[in-house]
Amino acid sequence: MVARYVFHQPVIWSDELAAILFLWLAMLGSTIALRRGAHMRLTLFVNLAPPAMRAWLEAAGSLVIALFVALIIVPAAEYAAAERFITTPALEVANSWRTSAIVVCAVLMMAVVLLRMAEQARPSRLFAVAAVGAVAAGGLWLLQPLLLAMGNFNLLVFFCGLTAVCIAIGVPIAFGFGIATLSYLALMTSVPLTVVVSRMEEGMSHLILLSVPLFVFLGLLIEVTGMARAMVSFLASLLGHVRGGLSYVLLAAMYLVSGISGAKAADMAAVAPVLFPEMKKRGAHPGELVALLSASGAMSETIPPSLVLITIGSVTGVSIAALFTGGLLPALLLALLLAVVAYFRSRREDLSAVGRPGARAIGKAFVVAIPALILPVVIRTAVVEGVATATEVSTIGIVYTAIIGILVYRTFPLRTMYPLLVETAALTGAILLIIGAATAMGWALTQSGFSRQLAEVMTRMPGGALGFLAVSVVAFAILGSVLEGIPAIVLFGPLLFPIARQVGVNEVHYAMVAILSMSLGLFAPPLGVGFYVACAIGKVDPDLALGRVWVYLAALLVGVVLIVLFPWLSIGFL
Template identity: 50%
Template structure:
């Protein structure tokens, strides 16, 4: 009977996944069409459409929710598995059940109060299309119902009965303990913040619970045990955190990055760089740094950048005798270096959650990334100074042909930056222009467009976007709870009273984002602390663009640094190298990036010189 129930649950989970993928893929295409239509009507036909942003925002929240379903089924929600992967299989299996149970509880917290919230939103209609607010919530709740099925399947799949009993007992004891301590939580004032937002979050994260559920559960527990605020505030605050139209740029740039690889634009750029410097000592390393700089300016997604570049360069670098650890180190460091190159998703998200101009961040990120790139190039030159030249020098005629082939790819970042900086499109809309351009080039110029890859690209876009943006939703809810508790005032008073003024504040901020970038994947840390720290930076006379660039660079270095940085292990996976081979090799690369970070913090002009 147990086997029959599991078979039925498996079939239901597969059906859930198929529904989520089909609708999510369709929504990605619809969003591209809506935004591109808005650009054409406003800029080409001079007849702006008033409803495009409204409809795009509603469908965007559906897309995020469905993407979260896909990410849960694929186990792609961001989590720190550094410790759990080193446990014995039995203990690891118990913690996996615990993580699945945490997901189940959080989904229940969203679904049950969410119905009440949906009813409250029925009377509120959108200005242009007069769509009831309940439609938006209904679509999200439907997606969460699909997620519930996947979470149940994850909890019971391949589980030993004893493991399930252990997890249920542990969870029950925790709930009873919190219930007994409720009067104490209400009497310790801000001490409860430490219990829930430091203790509970840390335990969940180190047990392998995805960050989105760790944040969501901690916030829900804090609200439930320390206040009389209804739990439907969680979905309300999540929606406010995720509904900024600027965040729609995330799936748009993700799909653009994946299309770059499929249509051959990324390979054309890399071939040109190889022709120019590939024959020199360390030439392919220079090509990798240059390719990451150029392609990061198009795709906006570090995962897409690495996936596009590594398969082209890494095999040849290995053939020429490069140490696997050096390959991981260089790939990770160049990805961290390029975090501030527009249109980086981090720049867009920081602009959305802090209110800093995205166009200003696009301008401010170029020179700091160049400083970091130069530091990496100098390190490579030093490390390869005694190497023997390898590879044949490419003649100017062939280089010229490769330049002509790469020209459509070289034009794309110029189009993207010009369109945003000149105000032709928003940072959200420009990605759709890039998608249309890339599809056109792939179909009619390079004639390299594999229609069979399109559906996987669309579903991958939804999954990655859902995993990123759902974290922003729960982090926004946690930031709201911290603000309500008065933590923002406490933090402001502490930071502004530090000896050394803005220099101490910058130093502490760098350390904070280095650590949190490693443990919390960077973006959640920025969503949590950005709205709190940026006003303090302004009070201390620090330009917010400079502060944003410093924080993003620090986050990037933390994200790609061992032992906790997920980006480090992603680089190992892409280069097919063992983490122990790269553990010692990576520190010189991260060291020169820290030097670049200090220069950017000390010289404001590097971040503000191009602002005009």
């Protein structure tokens, strides 16, 4: 970045080296995530099952993972062998050095899943589950003529039915997508399975996604350096003495921290432990705290540099800078609506023991927080002014945070670096494997003609652009309740964004509507994964928050409707 911007001599080979290392990072990280059980999955139904049934479901999930990995090892080897004839322009090395990451890590994943099955499941149970799976596979093979006669309705069997079953029994989302795609292509088409590997590799290799591990690492870094705590302490000194003040602080902190970390779990983990103890002292109900935290997570989905914004830019071609600019005002509107709800919900808050900080205390907290408050400004300014791309700007944040942590806050323990890097790799691998599997599934859906049929149906919706947006709100809310935002966007973004353009909806406006609609589903019980993440971070039983979250979600829904009706809220500053 310095070579290009300062010396006007770009380092050409750096992108090629980054692309090679990035795919290895993604695959090795996904292997680590598999070993640690860190892949994104829906555990609602598994947790509701009795212990005996849960063991059977876990065994079935492990066998599905093993089957997917076994099916891609040979195609991955063939794909890597074919890529050896392609050399990179600058480094002049064979592309197989990069694509062999899929082969090597597929073998490692197989070893991991076999080891896990040996540790957790009895052989008799594995044989029984394998027999059931073999019967199901044989049934699909025998039903081939009938499924082919169904035309594109057979997509429901594979991409709805099979995927839903896999996700319901706790199979990680990426592997559920992958096995559904492999099954469809193997049984319904003559397409070689190397296509699945090539599509996965393409989905995981966008250089714009290099910002994912960097922003994940940045989010973890600001937590260990104390920058997040400094920001929250300053906001608390300003508003902590007013009724509902700490609720406002939580919303403001989520707004600021979301502009740094880009990952919702990291955002909530940075804010909740700082504020929840004091809020409980003031008599706040634990369920109310988690409800507000969950709603604030949904509110802040469009705040840059959100990973969902970056993903939309990578899969749809929408300008990342425009998405970063367009996401600020919608999130601010939702934050204000949540603040109104928090005001009425905190009328009985006990402030008798809370004193108002003096100007000296506020000034001291502000001085301490200045370096932390500058970070979001540095990140956004670097992108808007063209100093750095959305990928590169994360490195500015990391260097800045490290320097401030060492020189200002003096809390940069080197012993935490290795665990932070491993955590970054695992989360990155989990995210990118979903993107890769969803890219392959999206390609299969496109080749089947589904995208054309979907476009025809959506364009015929009554009400023109407004009717299309209304249907999109419902569709993305449903998607968000069963999928994370990233896989849903990767899967359906390339299909729906062209339709939005066709009916006259601005792409940035549509991105805001889609993201916020998905966030409603993501943080809405009983299926929303984000709701349970918030409960886990707040260490609160979900039952305590279940009845209290709906009023906050209703406020968010009002905000989404306003954003749909008034596009200026999304594109007014572009």
